[in-house]
Amino acid sequence: MKDPANPENGSLDDWQLAIRVVAMPADTNAYGDIFGGWIMSQADIAGSTIAIQLAQGRVATVAVKEFRFLAPVLVGDLTELFARLERTGNTSISVEVDVWAQGEPDPGSRRHVAHAVFVYVAVDADGRPRQLAQPATITT
Secondary structure (H helix, E strand, C coil), rough: CCCCCHHHHHHCCCEEEEEEECCHHEEECCCCEEEEEHHHHHHHHHHHHHHHHHHHHCCCEEEEEEECCCCCCEECEEEEEEEEEECCCEEEEEEEEEEECCCCCCCHHHHEEEEECCCCCECCEEEEEEECCCCCCCCC
């Protein structure tokens, strides 16, 4: 993936910065790296920001179509999660998420650390699937 934070890589129209968070010591695994589950959780939250806007309400995560860990995230890394719409169906929304991390305060250490695709379903107050409002658009 092209780095969405680098203006030399073209338009950012499709990608949105969904979350920016510092990886903390409480989020580490037994080896001192940031726990993969923490990264997955942040990616799910990032993807849901797109899905909630499109669904104009409540969504549920129904699938993780892909999740690739590309590099470790370290304690103190500034972690940025970018999300973009991949596709919509009648009730479902697929969202692509890319995770980038950099050691503070070294912008030269910025690296692509994970990539994921999540599927969300718009749900009603009872948790049942509901039709997406048409046309589905994202406001920026």
